[in-house]
Amino acid sequence: MADIVSERYALSLYEVAADEKKEKAYLDELTAVCEVFGREPDFLKMLTTPSIALEEKQNVLRKAFEGRIEPFLLNFLMLITEKGRVGLVQDMRQAYKEHYYFENGIVEVRAVTAKPMSAALTEKLKEKxxxxxxxxxxxxxxxDPQIIGGIVVKLGNEQFDTSLRTRLSELAARLTNTIA
Structure with a gap:
């Protein structure tokens, strides 16, 4: 249920951002808001506490974000606080980001290596x-030093694993099956 709720709120926010031609700005600001909540978990806890009056929560939101984020985004935060949905703001940001990426032909790729990749290699992987x-x-x-060498690339729900750890595990499994 939280996923459907988060997606609906995120889509509504995205539609407003698109009308204003500020889709990326809203994503960046929503990400910054979520980072604040991540650094200050008590802040989000206060916003989700039923015993604290709504007016007090909204005043805190104004003091924290007014003039720093788009006015509509601030109103959005106040609305989801009023509706008791502010605890889902991270999920909403993720749904918004996914919609933004889809609409703009962007894909997120994760690469895990045993040692940090050079800037040139990172750019080459990105181009590929x-x-x-x-x-x-x-x-x-x-x-992740545990992969020993190679690379693990995650693209959506797909994973391409050429790590040395995986190759050694596969080799060990084949040897075990050969011996047994």
Whole structure:
């Protein structure tokens, strides 16, 4: 249920942003708001506490965000606080981002390597994934020394694993089956 609710709120926000031609600005600002909530979990907890009056919650939202984010986005935050949905704001941001990416031909790719990739290699991977998908690529990289070597690329629900750890595991499984 939370997914459907989050998607509906996110789509409504996206439609307003599109009317104002500020889709990216709204995404950036909503992301910044979610980062604030992530850094200050008590802030979000206060907004979701039923015993605190709505007016007090809205005053806190105004003090924290007025003049820093789009006025409609501030009104959106007040609305979801009033409706008791502010706890879903992270899900709403994710749904908004997915809709924005879909509408703008953007795909998110995650790459995990054993050591940090150089800027040149990162750019090369980004270009390759763009050629494969035919879309603009937003590349997120991370490091996991446990994969030993190679790379694990996640594109949507697909994963391409050429890590040394996986290859060694597959080799061990084949040897075990051969011996047994």
């Amino acid at each position: 994934m763009s050629a494969v998908t035919g879309k603009q690529v937003v590349l997120e990289t991370s490091v």
